Amino acid sequence: MYKKLFIYFLAGSLLIGLAGCETVPTAPGAVTDLKVLCEQYNVQWYVDNVSQVVSLRAAGREAKALVGSNVVVLDGEKIYLTDSLRRERGTVIVPPDFNAKIIQRLVNAAVARTGYHIVVDAGHGGKDPGCKSRNGTEEKDIVLDISRRLKQNLQSRGFKVTMTRDSDVFISLEQRTEIATRSKADLFVSVHANSSPSRSVDGIEVYALRDLEGSEKRDPQRMKNQRLMCRSLTMQSGNMNLEAIVAELLYNYKISESQLLASYVNKGTSLGAQVASRGVKRAGFHVLRNTLIPAVLVEVGFLTNSQEEMKLRQPDYRQKIADGIAASLVSFSAR
């Protein structure tokens, strides 16, 4: 629904023609026609004619404004403009500080934080094919391809990327969490494809870690990773009290950040691939439970749904999924 309502504006020949007629350079902030501003900076925008809500999106970030008001909400933060937005001759006129305060912040979210390190975990592999479609498409192949595209996209933006697997090999769940810990990365993203007994079910899903029971926090693999991580921190080694405090801090940080990360990835992927989302969910999957850094698991679609399976077999679609995930990681890291 939402996706159909978005209008994509590309820099058209008309705009270039008009710009060519200019004899005086345009002063910053002089452009107050929202349509022209969005064309210039490749921002997607849409006005709901009933509610008068203006939605803007770029790089997985979203801003919402209201015609008649000077307040804009950008990723949950309220920003006040010098004047209200107003409708005029079929477009929206914005105050002069709209460009600097809103458009530039949306666009600049595309700049990645240098040195940010992400573990990309392609699910399954080797003897473990994951789920299968009726005509034999295997999850392990789809998710490896998407993960490679994701890696390429992230590296091109300056991120450091570690893959848990980069070929058709079997890696245990325990090994995956250890790779994440030893790499000292900032985030962990696991890529999977879904299945359902109902063939009509489709869409993406993004999982963050649910709260853990005390016994789950003491899982042997979790404890092992904890010791590995504590060893890499500059702290008094062997001080169990200190290790326990650090572990609890890491756990609380992981829970809150993972939830936020999941909402970014959910929005960014759904928008990037123009695919419906089944929402952000919480679960205790091994790779979420036993990694110590913020982590999400993305289900990129259902192989049991023939239309979605057909899409996932298209390289262009897999690229869109990867680009959507990448854009959301960029936005998350640039907060």
Ligand SMILES: [Zn+2]
């Ligand atoms: Zn899977």
